[in-house]
Amino acid sequence: MRHTQGLQRAAIQEGQTIATVYRGRKRTYREILERVSRFAAALGALGAKPGDRIAVIAANSDRYYEAYYAILWAGCVVVPGNTRWAPAEHAYALRDSEPSLLLVDRTFEKLGVELAGERSIPVVLLDDAEPGGDLPAQDELIEAHAPMADACGSDNDIVGIFYTGGTTGWPKGVMLNHFGMISNFLSSALVRSYPTRPIFLHSPPMFHLADAASLFGLTPLAATHVIVPGFEPATVIETIQREKVNAVVFVPTMLNMLDLHLREHPADLSVVETVTYGASAISEATLKRSMVNFPNAVFAQAYGQTELSPVATVLTPEFHSEEAAAAGLLRSAGRAVPNVELRIVDAGLNEVPTGTVGEVAVRSPGAMLGYWRKPELTAETIVDGWLRTGDAGYLDGRGFLFLVDRVKDMIVSGGENVYSAEVENALYQHPAVAECAVIGVPDDRWGERVHAVVRLRAGMQADDAELTHHCQALIAGYKRPRSYEFRTEPLPLSGAGKILKTELRKSFWSEQDRNVG
Numbered sequence: 400m401r402h403t404q405g406l407q408r409a410a411i412q413e414g415q416t417i418a419t420v421y422r423g424r425k426r427t428y429r430e431i432l433e434r435v436s437r438f439a440a441a442l443g444a445l446g447a448k449p450g451d452r453i454a455v456i457a458a459n460s461d462r463y464y465e466a467y468y469a470i471l472w473a474g475c476v477v478v479p480g481n482t483r484w485a486p487a488e489h490a491y492a493l494r495d496s497e498p499s500l501l502l503v504d505r506t507f508e509k510l511g512v513e514l515a516g517e518r519s520i521p522v523v524l525l526d527d528a529e530p531g532g533d534l535p536a537q538d539e540l541i542e543a544h545a546p547m548a549d550a551c552g553s554d555n556d557i558v559g560i561f562y563t564g565g566t567t568g569w570p571k572g573v574m575l576n577h578f579g580m581i582s583n584f585l586s587s588a589l590v591r592s593y594p595t596r597p598i599f600l601h602s603p604p605m606f607h608l609a610d611a612a613s614l615f616g617l618t619p620l621a622a623t624h625v626i627v628p629g630f631e632p633a634t635v636i637e638t639i640q641r642e643k644v645n646a647v648v649f650v651p652t653m654l655n656m657l658d659l660h661l662r663e664h665p666a667d668l669s670v671v672e673t674v675t676y677g678a679s680a681i682s683e684a685t686l687k688r689s690m691v692n693f694p695n696a697v698f699a700q701a702y703g704q705t706e707l708s709p710v711a712t713v714l715t716p717e718f719h720s721e722e723a724a725a726a727g728l729l730r731s732a733g734r735a736v737p738n739v740e741l742r743i744v745d746a747g748l749n750e751v752p753t754g755t756v757g758e759v760a761v762r763s764p765g766a767m768l769g770y771w772r773k774p775e776l777t778a779e780t781i782v783d784g785w786l787r788t789g790d791a792g793y794l795d796g797r798g799f800l801f802l803v804d805r806v807k808d809m810i811v812s813g814g815e816n817v818y819s820a821e822v823e824n825a826l827y828q829h830p831a832v833a834e835c836a837v838i839g840v841p842d843d844r845w846g847e848r849v850h851a852v853v854r855l856r857a858g859m860q861a862d863d864a865e866l867t868h869h870c871q872a873l874i875a876g877y878k879r880p881r882s883y884e885f886r887t888e889p890l891p892l893s894g895a896g897k898i899l900k901t902e903l904r905k906s907f908w909s910e911q912d913r914n915v916g
Contacts, residue, residue, distance in 0.1 A: 405619030408621075410429050412621065421626045437541040437547075438469035451475045453476070455606070458628045459610075473547070475499075476558070477560075479561060496771065559575055560771050576768055582738065584710075591699040592673065600648075601625065602629070608709045622646075636660070647671055651678075668694075676699075707766060712733040712736065738764055739762070756793045756803055757791065760786065790802055810849055812842070813844075826853065826870065831855050833854050834853070835853045837850070837880065839904075841907060851882070853866070854887065866883065891903070
């Protein structure tokens with residue numbers, strides 16, 4: 400199995416079908432295949448060799464789509480950068496992955512040049528050539544190079560290194576392979592249908608695996624990929640209507656923002672046939688309103704993580720009904736997709752009885768190869784073929800998974816993973832902070848928001864604004880605390896001397912019936 404085979408299939412069988420739509424620009428699959436093979440040759444001419452990593456920092460676009468495939472066509476490994484990262488986080492990922500090339504769009508051109516200068520690597524602009532520009536541009540490189548033969552890896556070869564939040568203060572690179580990603584998409588597609596001719600909207604960030612998996616998975620079906628630079632309710636609604644988009648993936652925050660916009664600006668979204676949502680908690684109220692907003696769509700929830708390529712379970716369309724809601728199944732994360740096994744384990748990794756809360760463990764062909772250059776962390780995470788998710792939950796007698804907490808203190812805010820340790824590390828660098836704990840608390844808009852409980856040093860002062868400003872240069876905006884609580888007494892500790900975050904969370908979550916999505 401290899402990803403470029405899907406692109407070739409689409410170009411051979413549906414060559415005149417529109418492959419990408421971006422800001423009025425439309426390209427067919429035959430055109431895309433030609434551009435990809437030429438761009439891959441250009442990457443090789445710039446020094447990229449099979450097996451090399453190539454980093455990308457860019458907003459959504461048709462050029463990003465082409466870059467994904469060109470990198471793989473050249474036999475290289477893609478390293479997508481989170482566009483919401485702070486410069487220090489990008490710098491770390493480049494030091495860690497050691498790419499031979501960096502691809503950036505105009506928004507990130509200045510940052511890319513600065514970062515690449517530190518690593519002495521070439522930078523390519525994902526845009527048209529600009530008179531007097533210093534960087535080689537994608538279009539001029541495509542024009543200057545003849546197509547090359549497909550040199551893509553296959554099966555167990557690495558597709559990409561997808562960085563996720565790091566429990567030790569820095570992101571960690573998840574290595575995913577061709578077989579795992581392709582098989583995971585096929586397995587999940589068996590239980591959540593797509594339209595016969597998918598017209599798919601890319602509004603989540605393309606660096607995120609939730610979107611990238613759809614990009615690679617739907618291309619072999621000759622889907623039309625309608626791309627917007629980022630999520631903005633009015634633009635998304637207008638694009639859906641104009642391009643007759645019939646398939647979408649949203650995180651709950653996006654569904655909530657769409658609902659708020661539609662209340663003030665009603666619009667007909669009946670053209671959409673399938674809505675997949677996931678990545679964070681969703682309230683039943685938001686879900687039910689969304690089902691009204693997309694009246695002709697079937698809904699499916701997907702639960703998983705980057706380490707699983709990414710889907711583990713799906714709450715399928717038939718369980719999005721009044722009967723399912725009455726049975727409490729809308730609070731479920733669904734059931735394991737084909738070829739995926741679930742078990743709930745205790746601290747000793749022993750399987751616990753049905754209905755007992757423990758850590759969710761998954762065995763799947765889509766499980767990551769491991770964390771890039773982190774063998775010890777890999778060994779802790781994958782034990783006897785089972786991947787420990789760090790999420791706590793339980794299984795009922797029919798195999799429905801119910802998630803209740805996060806073992807690793809991960810916060811999911813607006814579909815983005817935030818590890819509390821990252822935020823705490825940033826806060827602790829402020830001289831006035833004596834003690835802090837970062838937790839996720841319920842938020843109507845974001846699902847969860849990052850909340851900091853802080854005790855200041857005696858005789859020193861700092862307020863919300865100062866601490867937020869302090870974090871600005873250290874971590875991405877979505878990771879910074881959105882609310883603070885200042886205490887004068889020491890934070891509660893366990894017998895082992897660890898801060899009892901369970902105690903800090905209690906007052907926020909006691910009224911909630913669904914903590915994790």
